[in-house]
Structure formats: structure tokens, C-alpha cells
Amino acid sequence: MAHYAELDATNTVIRVLVVANDVITTPDGTEDEMLGKVFLTDLLGGTWVQTSYNGNQRKRYAGPGYAYDADRDEFVPPDWSLIDGVWTAPPVEPLP
Numbered sequence: 147m148a149h150y151a152e153l154d155a156t157n158t159v160i161r162v163l164v165v166a167n168d169v170i171t172t173p174d175g176t177e178d179e180m181l182g183k184v185f186l187t188d189l190l191g192g193t194w195v196q197t198s199y200n201g202n203q204r205k206r207y208a209g210p211g212y213a214y215d216a217d218r219d220e221f222v223p224p225d226w227s228l229i230d231g232v233w234t235a236p237p238v239e240p241l242p
Contacts, residue, residue, distance in 0.1 A: 148182050150194045151208035151221070159212040159221070162197060197221060 148170050151159045163186065170182045179196045186194045197208040205220035206212075213222045215233070226233045 148177070148179075149197050149199070149207070150182050150186055151197045151212070151214065152186075152190075153193045153195060153214055157214040157216065159208045159210055159214065160192075161210060162208055 147167060148165045149162055150165055151162045154160050165182045165185060167177070169185050170177050170179070172178050172181070182196060183194045186192070195208075195214055196203055198204070199207050201207065204214075206223070208214070208221040209223075211224045213224075214220075215222055218233075220233070222233045223235070225236045227236070228234075
């Protein structure tokens with residue numbers, strides 16, 4: 147199974163859907179991201195980018211509210227900041 151994130155006009159993730167392997171697999175058995183994009187666009191419209199649970203694509207698994215940084219080709223969690231060219235989590239406040 148492959149997972150695809152739908153992006154809005156600001157590259158924010160709206161939702162993540164699963165696409166069956168037979169949709170994204172070429173006749174020679176190779177997975178092709180574009181096949182999933184075309185399938186979802188034809189079915190639902192929108193803009194789709196593949197994401198993965200293990201983070202081997204686009205650094206981390208996308209979720210609703212995440213941003214897609216097209217320049218770095220990665221998903222960024224909400225409230226993270228770009229510091230010295232690296233997306234960084236917000237500071238954690240100590241418990242009282």
C-alpha cells in the first residue's frame with residue numbers, strides 16, 4: 147500500500163489516503179509514484195504527493211496540517227521553524 151497526501155493551494159496537507167499496490171505498480175513490478183498521483187487526481191482532483199510511514203520519502207510521514215516544502219521535498223509538522231536551513235521542532239516548555 148502507498149500513502150498520498152492531498153495538498154491545498156498553500157501546500158498544507160488536507161488528508162492522507164491509501165492507494166493499493168496494483169494501482170502504483172508497473173507491468174515489470176516497479177512502484178511508480180506518478181501512477182498513484184494520476185489515479186487520485188483522475189478520481190478526486192487535487193494535488194497529491196506520496197508520503198511513507200518509515201520516512202524514506204520526504205523525511206517524515208505527512209498528516210493533516212503538515213506543510214509540504216517543495217524546495218526541500220519534505221513534509222514539515224505544524225509549528226516547526228526553518229533555522230539555519232533545517233526544519234526544527236518548537237521548544238518544549240517544562241512541566242510546572
